[in-house]
Amino acid sequence: MNQSSSQLAFHPLRDQLYNELHSRPFQVLPCPAQVTHIALLTTDEQRAAQFRHLQELHERLGVPAPEQEVSCFEDNFGTLRVRREIHMEFTAYTFINLGAPDHHQPFRETGISPLPDGWLEGLQGTVVAAFHLDLQNTANGPATDLAKVRPYFEGLRLVGSNPQDGKARVWGSFRLHSDQFGRFMVLNHSLSDSQLGRLTQRLMEIETYRLMSLLALPLARQITPALNEMDQQMAVITQTLADNHDIDEQQILAELTNIAARIEAFRAHSTFRFSATRAYHQLVLTRLDELREDELSGHLTITEFMTRRLTPAVKTCESVSDRLEDLSRRVDRASDMMRTRVELAIQSQNQQLLTSMDRRSKIQLMMQHTVEGFSVVAISYYLVGLIKLALDALYDSGVSFDKSLVTGLSIPVVLLLVFLGVRAVHHRFIRMARHQ
Template sequence: MLTNHPLRERVVQEMLLRRFPAITTPSRIVQIVRIVAAADRDEERRRVMAMPDGSFIEPGSHDRHVAGACPRGALLSWERHSEASTATILLPLGIEACDATAWIEGLPGHVVRAMRITVLADEASAGPVLTAAALAKADLVTCHVGPCRIWSDFRMGNDGYGQMILVANGCPPADLGRIIQRVQELGNYRNLALLGLPLVQQHGAGLDRLEAQLSEEARLIAEGAQDDEALLERLSALSAELEHVAAATAFRLGATNAYAAIVADRLASLDIQAIEGHQSLVDFNDRRFVPAVRTCATFAARIDTLGARTARITALLRTRIETSIERQNRDLLTSVEQGIGLQLRLQHLVESLSVLAISYYAISLLGYVAKGVSKVMPWLSPELLLAMAVLPVSLGIMAFIRHRRGRLFAGDAARHA
C-alpha cells in the first residue's frame, strides 16, 4: 500500500481547482468576488452549504471548493482563495433562478467585483442584447479573445453588478469555459490588485511629510546646530512612524504585486485581437491598471528607501554622539592623569617633609643618648656627635621609606597582573 505524503491530497486538489464547466449557448453567468474576514469564514461555510432547496452538492466538494446544481438547471460553485472567495452561478439564458440569486448575494464578506455575463452563439444574436445593455460608448471595451468577442464598459450598475456580453462564434463549450474563466480571473485579480491604490493615496501625503522631515533632520545634523540627543529623539520618532506606515501597507502592497503578476499572466494567455476603432482589453488594462500598479510599487520602494536613509542618518548621528562621548572621556582621562601627576608630586613633597620630620625626631632622641654618654665620657662632645649623625640618619630614613614604597608598588602590580 502506498504511504502518501501528508499534503499529497491537498496538492492534488489544488491542481484540480478553478475548473470552469463547459458552457453552451445561450447562457448567463453571475459571479461575485468578496473579501472575507477570518472571523466570518465559519459563517461563510455554513451559508455555502445551505444551497437552495433541492440543490445537489457534487461529491468531492471540500473546505475550499463546493459545487452544486439547482433543480431548474443552474450550476452553483464556491471557491475560497487566500483572502477572497468567489461564488458563481451558471444557468441557461431566459431561466430565472431566484433562490440561486439569493444564495449568491447572501454570502458574507465585502464585494470587490460582481459581474453578469451573457453568453451568446454569434454576433448576429448580440444586437438586441447590446441595445438593452446600453453600455457606455466612451468606456466601451470590445475585442476578439480567440474566436470569441466580448463587449463591456466595466462600469458598476445601480444594482452593483457590471455586465459583459460574449459571443462564442463557434468556440467549443470546453474552450469557451476556459476563455470565460481567464477573462473573469483577469477582472477579478485586477480589482484585488487595485485595492492597494487607495491605501497608497491615503498614506502618500504622510510619506511626503516624513521624507521632508528626514531631509530637514539630515540638514541639521550636517550643520551641527542642534542638540544631538534631541535630534536622535526626533529621528527615533520618525523611524517609528515610518515603521507604522510600512506595517499598515505591507500586506496590501505585497498582495497588489502578486495579483498584478497574475493579471499579466492572464492577459498574456488570452489571444486578444484588437478591433479597429475600439478599445481592447489590453488598452483598457494599460490605460489605468498598469500606472496604478506602478504607483503602488513606487510607494513600496519609497518606504524601503526612506527606511534605509533613516537607518543611515541615525547611524551617522549615533557615531557622532559616540565620538563626542569618547572625546569627553579622553578629556576626563587627561584631567584625571594631570590630577594624579599633581598628587604624585605632592606625595613626593610630603615624603621629603616626612624624611625631615622623622630625621628631626630621630636626632632629638639621639641627643638624649649623647648627653647621657657624655656624663660617662666627659671627653665626648654631644653636639659633635649629633652633628656627625644628622647626615647618616637622614639618608637611612630616606632609604627605608623608598624601600617600603617600592615594595608597596610591587605588591600592587602583582595583584593587577
C-alpha cells in the same frame, strides 16, 4: 518482473502536491448561460460562517450538504450550479444559471436569479468584485452592432474585443450598473463548451484580480502626503548635517527616530497590500495574454484598456512602496552619520578627560612625594621619641652615658632609615602596578 513500491518512503505532502494542479478545474459551460461572480474579502471567522451558510443553501434546496470545507467546491442544484473557491484573502462564489430560455433579454435573468430569497444577503464578507456574465450564441443572441448592445449596459462606454482568435466576442464596461454589479456579454461564435468555460474563467479572474490589485491605490494616495513631509524633513536634516558643525545632536536624533517610527508604521500597514498588488497585477497580465485578443474596430481591447488604466495605478503603488524603502535607507544613513558624530564627540571628551586625569595624576604624585617627606619627618620624630624613652630607661638602670649626645646622634640615623624604608615600599607598589 514488476517491482513493488510499497517499501519506498513517500513524502507526506506527495498526494497534496499532485492534487494541487487539479484543485481548481476549468468550468465546462453550455451556451446560453448566465453567470454571476462575487469575490468577498473574508476573515477566518467569516469564512467558517460562509461554509455554514453554504450548508444552509443545500438544506433549503433539498440537497445533501457538504461535511468538510475544501479549497474549491462545486455542486449542482438542477439548473443552478454553485462554485466556491477559497483564496489567500478572499473567497469567490460563481453562480451559473442554465435554465434561462434561449431568446431571453440579456441581464434580465442572472446567475443569482435561482437562489432562494434572502440567502445571498446573508453571505458574510466584504464584497470587492460582483459582476454578471451573459453567455449567448451569436445566432440566437443580440446583434453585434454596438448600438444594439449598448442598451444592455445602460448606455455606458464599452470595451470590446474578439478573444480566442476571433472565435468569440466580448463586451464590457468595467463599470458598476444600477444593480451595483458589473456586466460582461460573451457572444460565442464557435467555441466548444470547455473553451467557453476557460474564456469565462479568464474573464472572471481578470476582473477580480484587477479590483484586488487596486485595493492598494487608496492606501498609496493616503500615504503620499506623509511621505512628502518626511522627505522634506530628511532633506533639511541632511543639509543641516552637511553645513553646521555646531548642532543639537539630541534633537536631530529625536527627529530621525520619529521619522523612522512613522516609516515602519507605514511599512507594517502597507507591505502586504503592495506585495499583493504586484502579484495580482502579474496574474491579470498573464490572463490577458491567454485571451489572444483580436482588435474590434473602433474599440479598445481589454488588454489595451487594462494596460492604459490599471498599469499606472499599479506603478503608483510600486512607487510609494519604493519611496518607503528609500526613506528608510536615508534615515539609516543619516542615523549612521549622527552616530559617527556622537562617537567622535565622545572620543574627544574621553581624550580631554584622560588628559585631565593625567594632569591630576601628576599633581597627586607631586603631593604624594610632599606627603612622603612629611611622613618621614613625622615617623622619625616618633621613633626618636621612643629611642629617648629607651635611653632614659637604660640610664636610670645604672648605665652611665651622655643621653643628649646619643639622642642627637640617633636623629640622622633614624631619618635615613625611615627615608630608605618609605622609598622601598613606594618602589614595591610601583613594581606591582607594572606587573598588573
